[in-house]
Amino acid sequence: MITGVRPTGFLTIGNYLGAIKPLLESAEDGTAVFVADLHGLTDADPSTVAKYRLEVVRDYLALGVDSSRFYLYLQSAIGRETALCASYLSPLMSVAELLRVPTLKDKVKGGGPESANVALLNYPILMAADIFLQQASLVPVGEDQLAHLEVARVLATRFNRLYGHDGSRVLIEPKPLALKSLRILSLNGEGKMSKSNPAGAIFLTDSSAVVSKKIKSAVTALPGEMNPNLESLFLIGTLLSENDETRTKFEEFMTNHLAGEKVMGYFKNLLIEVVNRFLDLFQRERKLYSNEDILEILEEGKDKAREKARSVLSDMERAMGF
Ligand code: ATP
Ligand code: MG
Numbered sequence: 001m002i003t004g005v006r007p008t009g010f011l012t013i014g015n016y017l018g019a020i021k022p023l024l025e026s027a028e029d030g031t032a033v034f035v036a037d038l039h040g041l042t043d044a045d046p047s048t049v050a051k052y053r054l055e056v057v058r059d060y061l062a063l064g065v066d067s068s069r070f071y072l073y074l075q076s077a078i079g080r081e082t083a084l085c086a087s088y089l090s091p092l093m094s095v096a097e098l099l100r101v102p103t104l105k106d107k108v109k110g111g112g113p114e115s116a117n118v119a120l121l122n123y124p125i126l127m128a129a130d131i132f133l134q135q136a137s138l139v140p141v142g143e144d145q146l147a148h149l150e151v152a153r154v155l156a157t158r159f160n161r162l163y164g165h166d167g168s169r170v171l172i173e174p175k176p177l178a179l180k181s182l183r184i185l186s187l188n189g190e191g192k193m194s195k196s197n198p199a200g201a202i203f204l205t206d207s208s209a210v211v212s213k214k215i216k217s218a219v220t221a222l223p224g225e226m227n228p229n230l231e232s233l234f235l236i237g238t239l240l241s242e243n244d245e246t247r248t249k250f251e252e253f254m255t256n257h258l259a260g261e262k263v264m265g266y267f268k269n270l271l272i273e274v275v276n277r278f279l280d281l282f283q284r285e286r287k288l289y290s291n292e293d294i295l296e297i298l299e300e301g302k303d304k305a306r307e308k309a310r311s312v313l314s315d316m317e318r319a320m321g322f
Helices: 013-026 046-062 075-092 095-099 102-111 118-133 143-163 208-216 228-240 244-258 264-286 291-320
Strands: 002-005 031-035 070-074 138-141 175-178
Touching: 002 013, 002 118, 002 138, 013 138, 013 228, 031 046, 031 291, 046 070, 046 264, 046 291, 070 075, 070 291, 075 118, 075 143, 075 291, 095 102, 095 118, 095 143, 102 118, 102 143, 118 143, 118 291, 138 143, 143 175, 143 291, 208 264, 228 244, 228 264, 244 264
Parallel strands: 002 031, 031 070, 138 175
Antiparallel strands: none
């Protein structure tokens, strides 16, 4: 298995609940966890990416993605191998096919092709290279990434058909591991919670005062009514609850709210308490990792990632006769 995250900011509880928690629940030992700093360059400032790449690793470690079960590395640490692999894959796909990838189509719709850079166009190919180089057969993805994974499957099939002698498969066709699609919404009602929309996000590094302020001003629904924003807050509360008793309290608040009672103030106070308890534990854990620890873990991860990558690359080159 392989999974990656773009170092474009501190992680949010959306990243944790939507990607990291399910990963910890389903990942096999030996899963590759990488910081997609080259992917970060698609739309983030290079110095921002450089600033956050160690922080994201620290977040992962503190959340339980530990280096005895997983190998963690920076994508740029095997950047040359990744770029070379992407070069070998690129001729196998047409520009028209890439333009049909929904994520790109959405961005192009905004400002036309003028506004979409080539990194965005190449994103699925680079992602395919990440997957192939670590010989991953299973990729946990949210629905937003399914189309990208399909590109990787197509590329593997084409490469094997074109260069696999007597039916041998040089590249593994990766399958998606569908995660329970879970979308945490932005607290201020603007789409999904994202690192890049800080106003509506709860960061794992936020102080209790900041969390309290953000939740107090979060969008909810009128008594007797339900909407996606309130549902999302309820989801955060129940998923972060430490025990059934707390979960039951959240459910009772919802029942009373739907019956027309004014309970949002109490609901929010409980939510603040639950979120802050979770963050407090996380933040204490986070302090245990020094930069030296992190660099050492990344160095080990790089060795493993690079060894695999080089072996796959030489298989590809042998098959291509290049
Ligand atoms: P950015 O704003 O830079 O795109 P992001 O918060 O969307 O940041 P990504 O690095 O794009 O984070 O995604 C990391 C992982 O977190 C992905 O697996 C993605 O599906 C998941 N994820 C991101 N936001 C949410 C959310 N609001 N709810 C659930 N999962 C999410
Ligand atoms: Mg995103």
